[in-house]
Amino acid sequence: MRTFPCGRCGLLQEFESLACVRCGTQQGFEWEPRTLVPDPPARCVNVERAECNWVPARAGELCFCCARTRTRPADDDAFALLTFAKAEGAKRRLFYELGELGLPIPDKLRFDLLSSRFEPVTTGHAEGLVTLDLAEAIDAHRTEVREQMAEPYRTLLGHMRHEVGHFYFEVLAVDPDRVRALFGDEREEYQAALDRHYESGPPEDWSNAFVSAYATMHPSEDWAETFAHVLHIRETLQTAAAHQVRVGTSTPRVDLDLRSLMDDWHALTYALNAINRSMGQEDLYPFVLSPRVVDKLALVDTLIAEAAAARSTSRP
Numbered sequence: 001m002r003t004f005p006c007g008r009c010g011l012l013q014e015f016e017s018l019a020c021v022r023c024g025t026q027q028g029f030e031w032e033p034r035t036l037v038p039d040p041p042a043r044c045v046n047v048e049r050a051e052c053n054w055v056p057a058r059a060g061e062l063c064f065c066c067a068r069t070r071t072r073p074a075d076d077d078a079f080a081l082l083t084f085a086k087a088e089g090a091k092r093r094l095f096y097e098l099g100e101l102g103l104p105i106p107d108k109l110r111f112d113l114l115s116s117r118f119e120p121v122t123t124g125h126a127e128g129l130v131t132l133d134l135a136e137a138i139d140a141h142r143t144e145v146r147e148q149m150a151e152p153y154r155t156l157l158g159h160m161r162h163e164v165g166h167f168y169f170e171v172l173a174v175d176p177d178r179v180r181a182l183f184g185d186e187r188e189e190y191q192a193a194l195d196r197h198y199e200s201g202p203p204e205d206w207s208n209a210f211v212s213a214y215a216t217m218h219p220s221e222d223w224a225e226t227f228a229h230v231l232h233i234r235e236t237l238q239t240a241a242a243h244q245v246r247v248g249t250s251t252p253r254v255d256l257d258l259r260s261l262m263d264d265w266h267a268l269t270y271a272l273n274a275i276n277r278s279m280g281q282e283d284l285y286p287f288v289l290s291p292r293v294v295d296k297l298a299l300v301d302t303l304i305a306e307a308a309a310a311r312s313t314s315r316p
């Protein structure tokens with residue numbers, strides 16, 4: 001993520017800032033050119049409900065990001081609305097990165113953000129509709145599930161990156177055989193693969209070819225996990241570069257293909273893990289990227305770049 005200085009006094013702002021803490025100037029995020037502006041001309045209707053600081057096209061309307069939520073908790077469900085605000089915050093970060101990568105965000109991509117307090121909700125994706133259980137915004141719940149599933153990493157933003165990864169398969173895999181050569185055939189029967197995964201678990205040597213144990217379940221899950229990981233890498237490196245974080249003698253680059261960024265990525269994550277351990281915390285980045293996983297990451301990154309280039313040249 002870029003840095004966002006206040007347009008009045010220059011103090012660095014958070015991506016989520018509504019007002020500068022030093023000079024008090026109101027802050028608003030404009031989708032084009034994806035930056036904070038002082039004294040925004042209008043506020044998103046969700047400014048209170050979802051703590052949204054994005055600027056809508058017209059006063060009294062939802063912003064570009066909030067308008068993509070098809071279903072949300074009712075106004076009288078105060079508890080669910082707290083988790084809804086966190087989910088919308090993660091979605092804004094997701095949309096920011098999709099924009100930075102130059103990916104199209106078709107109208108078809110929508111979100112149902114649902115509370116499972118009174119009835120089950122299954123997080124997933126179907127034909128452009130991402131459904132998210134808002135319980136994932138509750139730290140205790142997310143930690144409990146992460147431990148039950150033996151996952152090293154589980155976040156709200158990670159869920160969203162994974163689920164939209166399913167959506168972007170149809171956008172990016174214009175030559176499916178090119179993807180199947182590395183990931184396998186996404187047409188493989190899903191329910192059988194799901195049953196097999198939860199009955200037998202991942203193979204012992206899964207890390208030789210997969211970014212996560214869950215990715216071993218089915219080629220479509222491998223794709224979605226890998227897509228999400230490309231977004232993890234790209235946004236983290238952009239943030240490190242924007243804040244001039246130096247690892248060794250250099251600041252991470254962001255203008256290279258992903259394979260060329262691996263040295264910077266390994267150095268940065270090694271340092272971050274070392275810092276976390278010095279604070280008595282677990283590793284911030286609990287992943288090991290094998291050569292075959294890097295091949296998969298590089299392919300997804302290449303397809304994203306190709307789609308962004310095609311979209312750029314098609315604009316008037």
